[in-house]
Amino acid sequence: MTLSFTRRTFLHRGGLAAMAAALRSPSHAAQKPIPRFRTELNIATLAQFVDPLPIPEIAKASGFRPSPADASVKLPYFRIPMQQFETKVHRDLKPTRMWGFGGTSPGPTFETRRGQGLLVEWANELPNTHLLTIDHSLHGAESDKPDVRTVVHLHGAKVPPESDGYPENWFVPGKSVVYHYPNRQDAAMLWYHDHALGINRLNVFAGLLGAFFLRDEVEDALELPRNKYEIPLAIYDRAFDLDGQLNYPVSADPKKPWTPEVFCDAVLINGKLFPYLEVEPRKYRFRILNGANARFFHLTLSNNQVFQQIGTDQGLLPAPVPVTRVSLAPAERADVIVDFSGSRGEKVILKNDYLNIMQFRVAASGTNDTSVIPKTLRPVPKIPESAVVKTRALSLVEVDDLIQRPVVMLLNNTHWNMPVSESPVLDSTEIWELANTTDDAHPIHLHLVRFQILDRRSFDVSEYWMKNHVKFTGPVIPPEPAEAGWKDTVRADPGMVTRIIVRFEGYTGRYVWHCHILEHEDNEMMRPFEVVAK
Numbered sequence: 001m002t003l004s005f006t007r008r009t010f011l012h013r014g015g016l017a018a019m020a021a022a023l024r025s026p027s028h029a030a031q032k033p034i035p036r037f038r039t040e041l042n043i044a045t046l047a048q049f050v051d052p053l054p055i056p057e058i059a060k061a062s063g064f065r066p067s068p069a070d071a072s073v074k075l076p077y078f079r080i081p082m083q084q085f086e087t088k089v090h091r092d093l094k095p096t097r098m099w100g101f102g103g104t105s106p107g108p109t110f111e112t113r114r115g116q117g118l119l120v121e122w123a124n125e126l127p128n129t130h131l132l133t134i135d136h137s138l139h140g141a142e143s144d145k146p147d148v149r150t151v152v153h154l155h156g157a158k159v160p161p162e163s164d165g166y167p168e169n170w171f172v173p174g175k176s177v178v179y180h181y182p183n184r185q186d187a188a189m190l191w192y193h194d195h196a197l198g199i200n201r202l203n204v205f206a207g208l209l210g211a212f213f214l215r216d217e218v219e220d221a222l223e224l225p226r227n228k229y230e231i232p233l234a235i236y237d238r239a240f241d242l243d244g245q246l247n248y249p250v251s252a253d254p255k256k257p258w259t260p261e262v263f264c265d266a267v268l269i270n271g272k273l274f275p276y277l278e279v280e281p282r283k284y285r286f287r288i289l290n291g292a293n294a295r296f297f298h299l300t301l302s303n304n305q306v307f308q309q310i311g312t313d314q315g316l317l318p319a320p321v322p323v324t325r326v327s328l329a330p331a332e333r334a335d336v337i338v339d340f341s342g343s344r345g346e347k348v349i350l351k352n353d354y355l356n357i358m359q360f361r362v363a364a365s366g367t368n369d370t371s372v373i374p375k376t377l378r379p380v381p382k383i384p385e386s387a388v389v390k391t392r393a394l395s396l397v398e399v400d401d402l403i404q405r406p407v408v409m410l411l412n413n414t415h416w417n418m419p420v421s422e423s424p425v426l427d428s429t430e431i432w433e434l435a436n437t438t439d440d441a442h443p444i445h446l447h448l449v450r451f452q453i454l455d456r457r458s459f460d461v462s463e464y465w466m467k468n469h470v471k472f473t474g475p476v477i478p479p480e481p482a483e484a485g486w487k488d489t490v491r492a493d494p495g496m497v498t499r500i501i502v503r504f505e506g507y508t509g510r511y512v513w514h515c516h517i518l519e520h521e522d523n524e525m526m527r528p529f530e531v532v533a534k
């Protein structure tokens with residue numbers, strides 16, 4: 001097959017429209033395989049706001065076991081099984097077969113504290129048949145691999161490499177692993193999800209994700225809304241067939257069912273379609289996770305009220321940032337406060353772009369609200385560029401075929417199984433310059449570390465390919481105020497160089513960095529990196 005490094009055009013962005021056009025044309029229909037879409041449920045036919053928002057249970061420890069780091073210390077021990085089950089995503093739909101942790105999707109929420117480590121036994125109790133169509137042409141998902149295999153990664157956690165959920169460390173039904181989470185990091189909303197090589201997008205789409213809260217004394221001191229006034233919102237899109245079953249889109253080629261990105265019209269929040277939440281006329285803290293495979297969310301409130309954004313992926317911002325729109329790329333998190341005290345007796349809709357996704361029913365009266373929105377939250381000292389010992393120029397690349405269909409997505413033109421090329425030294429600081437040569441934004445996630453965004457700047461992509469040289473074409477753009485905190489995932493915009501500054505702290509060993517569009521990650525847009533000793 002001849003490949004070319006062309007940029008993507010609207011041609012395959014509009015893949016569904018092109019496919020529909022092909023189906024209308026008998027000559028094209030005769031040449032092309034019939035797309036294997038099952039009849040998709042039309043979400044617009046469903047009643048909105050008829051189901052209450054589910055709040056996942058808090059995970060419960062089943063006992064104590066010795067710490068792998070120090071046997072004299074006993075750590076809380078959790079056993080979380082991955083299972084298949086049926087659940088109703090909407091009052092008027094038949095139960096949907098899903099995968100989840102502890103029998104729910106999202107799985108149970110972990111409530112943990114800084115400095116108090118814990119052990120989790122992740123147990124694969126799934127059936128031997130996958131719910132969704134596997135693409136055996138993808139690296140790591142070949143036909144000789146078992147269809148059902150999982151490995152769990154705690155996104156945003158600073159953990160030893162053997163507990164990080166390396167994509168090749170998957171295990172099959174009937175097996176389990178025990179991971180150690182030391183929790184030696186600042187308060188933040190982390191999340192756990194599957195990370196198995198070549199089928200990660202399918203395992204997460206099937207439901208394998210959950211939230212993990214890490215608390216500390218700095219957060220405690222802030223008098224933020226808490227307990228029933230602090231609500232996790234895991235948001236992700238799915239498609240369903242007429243029987244209410246998950247319908248993961250596939251390409252028209254049965255030998256290569258992979259699709260470049262999956263965008264679906266049904267937006268689930270904590271596992272429900274169009275849920276509602278009864279709230280008091282007071283402040284609420286919402287911990288929002290974009291758990292989608294590929295969709296970017298742009299959240300607004302129907303009364304144009306502001307969200308006070310108080311935190312990013314890796315914890316509190318220096319000060320609240322008022323935003324009328326919360327933008328989240330896949331895997332990013334936003335910590336926001338919404339004050340409903342001005343909306344007594346009203347209904348406020350949470351929207352994604354112009355579409356309703358959830359309703360808040362504000363009571364006419366309520367109890368006294370003693371929570372506050374502090375003027376300052378937690379200092380985020382800038383990592384000095386003078387500390388940098390190495391700057392890495394790294395490219396984001398999409399390889400297309402001759403009719404500009406994406407074939408593979410790469411980091412720095414290297415495949416997953418090529419030798420490690422990024423080996424930062426423990427406790428050293430580096431700048432990573434992510435030159436995005438594609439037409440899409442890619443959320444880039446580094447395991448183990450937290451980092452800061454320095455800036456973004458547009459560059460001439462043609463010159464970059466022809467002369468291997470970055471010629472900037474625009475001004476330096478600093479991070480938006482709502483992303484100027486500690487991050488673990490950064491939006492690398494198309495045609496821009498995005499610079500991040502990272503200190504590699506915690507552990508030596510093998511980790512990964514990757515695009516968090518799961519379709520990209522499963523098709524080579526993931527690379528190992530190795531933190532080496534000083």
Ligand SMILES: [Cu+2]
Pocket residue numbers: 409441442443515516517520521525
């Ligand atoms: Cu990507």
